[in-house]
Amino acid sequence: MSSGTASAAAAPLLETRNLGVRFGGLQALEGVDLAVQAGEIFGLLGPNGAGKTTLFNLISGVTPAGSGAVLWRGGAIHGLDPNRIARLGIARTFQNLRLFQSLSCRDNVLVGLHRQARLPWPDALLGTPRARRHHHHLQEQAQGLLELLEIGPLGDQPAAGLSYGDRRRLEIARALANAPQLLLLDEPAAGMNPTEKEELRHLIRRLRDRFDLTVLIIEHHVPLMLGLCDRLAVLNFGRRIALGTPDAVRNDPAVIEAYLGGQA
Amino acid sequence: MDALLIDASLLQQMLIGALLGISVYLPLRCGQLSLATPGFYAIGGTLAALLSTRVDALGGAEPVYPLSSVLLEMLLAAALAGGLAVGIGRVVLRLRGVYLAIATIALVEILRVTTLNQESLGGAVGIFGIPQPFLDPQGYALFTLIALALVCWLCDRLERQRLGRAMEAIRDDELAAACQGIDTDRTKLVAFVLSAVVAAITGVISAHFLNSWNARLGNFDASITTLAFVVFGGSRTWAGPVIGGLTLTALPELLRPIGDLRLIVFGLVILVGPLLLPQGLITPERLRLIRGLLHRGAKP
Amino acid sequence: MQDLTQLLLNGLSTGAVYALFALGYTLVFSVLGVINFAHGAVFTLGAYFTYFLIGGAAGANGLLAGLQLPFALPFWLALPLAGLGAAAVALLIERTAFAPLRQRNADPLLALITSLGAGVVLVNLIQLLVGAESYAIPTGALAGLPAAVRIGGAQVRSVQLLLLLVAAVLLTLLTLWIDGTRSGKGLRAVSEDPTTARLLGIPSDRMIQIAFGLSGFLAGIAGGLVGLSVSIAGPYFGIGYGLKGLGVLVLGGLGSVPGAVLGGLIIGLAEACVPADLSGYRDVVAYGFLFVVLLVRPQGLLGRVLPSKV
Numbered sequence: 001m002s003s004g005t006a007s008a009a010a011a012p013l014l015e016t017r018n019l020g021v022r023f024g025g026l027q028a029l030e031g032v033d034l035a036v037q038a039g040e041i042f043g044l045l046g047p048n049g050a051g052k053t054t055l056f057n058l059i060s061g062v063t064p065a066g067s068g069a070v071l072w073r074g075g076a077i078h079g080l081d082p083n084r085i086a087r088l089g090i091a092r093t094f095q096n097l098r099l100f101q102s103l104s105c106r107d108n109v110l111v112g113l114h115r116q117a118r119l120p121w122p123d124a125l126l127g128t129p130r131a132r133r134h135h136h137h138l139q140e141q142a143q144g145l146l147e148l149l150e151i152g153p154l155g156d157q158p159a160a161g162l163s164y165g166d167r168r169r170l171e172i173a174r175a176l177a178n179a180p181q182l183l184l185l186d187e188p189a190a191g192m193n194p195t196e197k198e199e200l201r202h203l204i205r206r207l208r209d210r211f212d213l214t215v216l217i218i219e220h221h222v223p224l225m226l227g228l229c230d231r232l233a234v235l236n237f238g239r240r241i242a243l244g245t246p247d248a249v250r251n252d253p254a255v256i257e258a259y260l261g262g263q264a
Numbered sequence: 265m266d267a268l269l270i271d272a273s274l275l276q277q278m279l280i281g282a283l284l285g286i287s288v289y290l291p292l293r294c295g296q297l298s299l300a301t302p303g304f305y306a307i308g309g310t311l312a313a314l315l316s317t318r319v320d321a322l323g324g325a326e327p328v329y330p331l332s333s334v335l336l337e338m339l340l341a342a343a344l345a346g347g348l349a350v351g352i353g354r355v356v357l358r359l360r361g362v363y364l365a366i367a368t369i370a371l372v373e374i375l376r377v378t379t380l381n382q383e384s385l386g387g388a389v390g391i392f393g394i395p396q397p398f399l400d401p402q403g404y405a406l407f408t409l410i411a412l413a414l415v416c417w418l419c420d421r422l423e424r425q426r427l428g429r430a431m432e433a434i435r436d437d438e439l440a441a442a443c444q445g446i447d448t449d450r451t452k453l454v455a456f457v458l459s460a461v462v463a464a465i466t467g468v469i470s471a472h473f474l475n476s477w478n479a480r481l482g483n484f485d486a487s488i489t490t491l492a493f494v495v496f497g498g499s500r501t502w503a504g505p506v507i508g509g510l511t512l513t514a515l516p517e518l519l520r521p522i523g524d525l526r527l528i529v530f531g532l533v534i535l536v537g538p539l540l541l542p543q544g545l546i547t548p549e550r551l552r553l554i555r556g557l558l559h560r561g562a563k564p
Numbered sequence: 565m566q567d568l569t570q571l572l573l574n575g576l577s578t579g580a581v582y583a584l585f586a587l588g589y590t591l592v593f594s595v596l597g598v599i600n601f602a603h604g605a606v607f608t609l610g611a612y613f614t615y616f617l618i619g620g621a622a623g624a625n626g627l628l629a630g631l632q633l634p635f636a637l638p639f640w641l642a643l644p645l646a647g648l649g650a651a652a653v654a655l656l657i658e659r660t661a662f663a664p665l666r667q668r669n670a671d672p673l674l675a676l677i678t679s680l681g682a683g684v685v686l687v688n689l690i691q692l693l694v695g696a697e698s699y700a701i702p703t704g705a706l707a708g709l710p711a712a713v714r715i716g717g718a719q720v721r722s723v724q725l726l727l728l729l730v731a732a733v734l735l736t737l738l739t740l741w742i743d744g745t746r747s748g749k750g751l752r753a754v755s756e757d758p759t760t761a762r763l764l765g766i767p768s769d770r771m772i773q774i775a776f777g778l779s780g781f782l783a784g785i786a787g788g789l790v791g792l793s794v795s796i797a798g799p800y801f802g803i804g805y806g807l808k809g810l811g812v813l814v815l816g817g818l819g820s821v822p823g824a825v826l827g828g829l830i831i832g833l834a835e836a837c838v839p840a841d842l843s844g845y846r847d848v849v850a851y852g853f854l855f856v857v858l859l860v861r862p863q864g865l866l867g868r869v870l871p872s873k874v
Contacts, residue, residue, distance in 0.1 A: 060443060086445035098440035100433050102500070110426075111433040115445045117426035124425045125418075135424075178445060297673060355859055361673065362599055362818075366810050367858045370851040373807060377851075381844035484807055488601075488680050495677045527688040535681030538674040539664045 011074045013038040013214050014182055019058060019068035028054045029238045031068070036182070041208060041215040043229035045222065045249070050235040052218045053095050056184050060092045061085040087115060091180035093171040095187045095218070099159040105170050106155040109142040112177030145173040164191040176211065185217040189224060197221060201228050226250060234258070272401035274517050279408040280470055281513030285493035285505030286415055287463040290455045292499045295435035296357065299487040300368040303375045304349065304460040306482025308341040308467025310379060313391040313477035315340070329395035329472070338468045345464030346457050353456040357449065372487055379479040390478025394471055404473045411469065412506070415462060419502035431455055496537045498544025507546055569718040571836050577724040579832020580731030584786040585805055586812035586824040587738065588779030594755035594819040595768070595775045598675040602657045602683035603783055604806025606650050608799060610784025611791030612690060613646035615699050625695030639706055639792070647784040654780025655773060657682045690799040700795040723793045730789060734782060735825055742821065747774060755819060804847070811850035815857050
């Protein structure tokens with residue numbers, strides 16, 4: 001098993017130590033150790049039910065951890081509410097898409113800008129010039145994010161009416177609006193055609209460079225992941241069975257047996 | 265003149281209905297089905313009735329009760345209801361969906377039965393001879409209209425701000441909202457407290473207008489009627505409960521010519537309304553459409 | 565001792581009515597996940613049906629003033645027929661207030677409103693037809709039974725014993741039906757997992773109708789019994805029971821049949837224990853229980869925690 005470059009760098013941005021959780025009789029995740037360094041694109045591979053989304057839920061505070069620890073810049077964050085964790089700079093998307101259905105695309109992004117939208121209440125109440133400038137600035141920011149994700153013209157449309165691919169894009173735009181340092185993407189390419197997948201790969205790299213992001217990504221499409229990620233971890237039955245660079249993971253016998261099989 | 269007087273009374277009741285509609289709407293905007301509005305309405309009404317009849321310094325003996333005293337009562341009622349709502353909200357807002365609805369129904373009933381059994385709060389008979397700040401219904405209607413306009417304006421500002429958007433986001437998907445860094449517990453609590461304050465202030469106005477106050481004014485029926493205002497009018501923008509409150513309060517009166525059938529028709533409206541208009545009469549999209557048409561009409 | 569027996573019997577017979585009533589809520593909740601707010605009106609109707617079936621005449625206020633059925637049934641026959649009538653009304657409510665929302669995939673919370681609307685229509689229809697006055701079902705309806713019997717030195721009204729007996733029989737039958745028959749098991753399957761039940765070929769629409777029919781039948785019987793025991797106080801008299809039934813429902817756990825029975829008995833007994841000088845607060849007992857239970861154990865005494873899926 002390869003340990004990659006993790007040990008060489010300083011304190012990792014995100015670290016999980018011996019992380020585990022049980023749902024009823026099912027050990028969904030067990031003893032998972034990961035260290036994600038600032039600036040890398042880190043992939044999570046594994047068959048369905050391997051515990052990838054569960055890991056995201058534990059990191060983002062959606063599900064309380066059963067055992068072990070989640071560290072952010074060296075400090076423990078497990079046990080915090082999702083909103084506290086989001087405010088630390090960890091944003092996520094959802095595998096089964098959780099957009100605000102009755103809101104327009106622009107408003108979805110504006111909700112994502114929540115943390116930056118704070119305004120002293122007298123200004124907000126009276127609609128002072130300052131409030132108007134602030135409002136204008138937010139609208140521009142939202143529009144900018146929509147355009148970055150190539151859904152600029154859809155700003156006024158209700159999120160519920162979008163195509164599948166556009167919904168995935170809108171969720172990424174909303175997550176970026178949180179101004180995160182760490183972006184958790186849960187199957188962003190699901191439902192996309194091969195061309196769109198290829199575009200997405202470039203887009204994620206572009207976003208990482210532009211926003212100085214660290215990306216943790218779950219995706220089933222193995223070629224996409226091998227081409228995109230700096231490092232990968234492979235989960236199976238809730239345990240980490242491999243960790244390393246794409247080349248190392250591709251040739252790991254445990255991975256070949258458990259997951260890639262004849263595919264690789 | 266006689267007809268005019270009746271109309272002003274009806275208008276006053278309609279305006280009260282609109283205010284109560286807004287009170288139910290505020291928690292519902294963040295997806296919280298709270299039926300506590302009549303409870304806080306009763307708190308405001310009982311407080312106003314007690315203060316104005318028992319505290320001489322407020323000017324209850326004067327021929328016209330001073331408006332400043334009414335405003336003071338409103339302030340105190342808002343503080344009392346708001347404070348209670350903070351405490352109650354922290355506890356009940358942990359509940360979801362139908363559980364929250366049932367808990368708030370229980371709250372309203374506990375308040376009602378307690379008032380009914382406390383002679384000092386008026387007991388079963390109620391409190392009579394509440395002094396009048398206005399000598400005719402027109403005065404009341406004007407005062408309430410101003411209050412409603414103010415509340416609507418505040419709601420309109422709220423809906424354009426981050427707090428208003430956060431409320432909508434929580435209603436659509438509470439978990440996703442929390443993942444955007446929204447403190448969902450706090451946002452829900454703020455909505456609950458605002459709802460209580462609006463209801464309590466409305467109770468103060470109502471107590472003076474009705475001239476007497478008793479425990480029956482804040483009962484389960486009121487929970488349902490006020491909820492119907494919002495469901496009928498729409499719960500996505502403040503204009504919904506206002507239109508719902510105005511029309512549904514007027515409806516039984518307008519239906520008076522059909523006599524005993526009117527409450528049956530009222531029930532039918534509540535039964536059929538959600539089937540025909542699941543979003544309510546007024547939605548942001550329809551408002552935009554109307555605004556667009558008006559603009560086009562203004563500059564041909 | 566004598567007082568204790570009296571107290572226990574009072575509590576149990578009130579509790580039995582609450583249990584019958586809350587069972588109706590629970591049956592509907594278990595298949596649809598919503599509360600039928602028209603349930604109180606169905607209970608009221610059951611009482612009026614019983615009154616008319618045993619040959620009672622309508623009062624002077626109302627469109628049906630003075631009307632009387634051309635026959636008078638004995639109580640033991642009138643009560644189940646009133647239950648069937650109430651069941652028919654419950655099915656009608658399902659068709660008008662619940663089914664259309666289901667077909668449109670609307671927010672289930674809207675069913676709270678539509679069922680309330682149905683309740684308002686029913687209550688006012690009763691008022692329009694037979695007026696707002698109270699009706700007493702003559703205790704002579706229980707021909708052949710003495711008005712009271714002595715148990716352990718306490719005078720007990722036969723009506724109360726009858727109430728207890730009928731409730732116990734119905735509850736037993738219901739439990740046997742749920743555990744021992746195909747349709748009963750189907751009902752439970754639908755309540756536990758509607759999607760899987762549908763895949764297994766259990767028609768959930770039919771189960772929903774069965775739940776409504778049963779719920780109406782139980783409410784109708786409860787209404788008839790209460791009407792006999794304390795008279796019908798007017799078209800609104802079911803509303804108080806309706807609200808208290810909510811307390812029972814939450815106390816026992818939404819969707820739990822044994823929970824509804826347990827909850828009903830607990831609240832009935834607790835109310836009976838309220839001393840006479842505080843009797844004005846008797847109605848608070850149910851709501852107080854409800855409130856505390858919601859906060860401490862929201863799934864109720866015998867309810868299950870539903871797993872939430874992210």
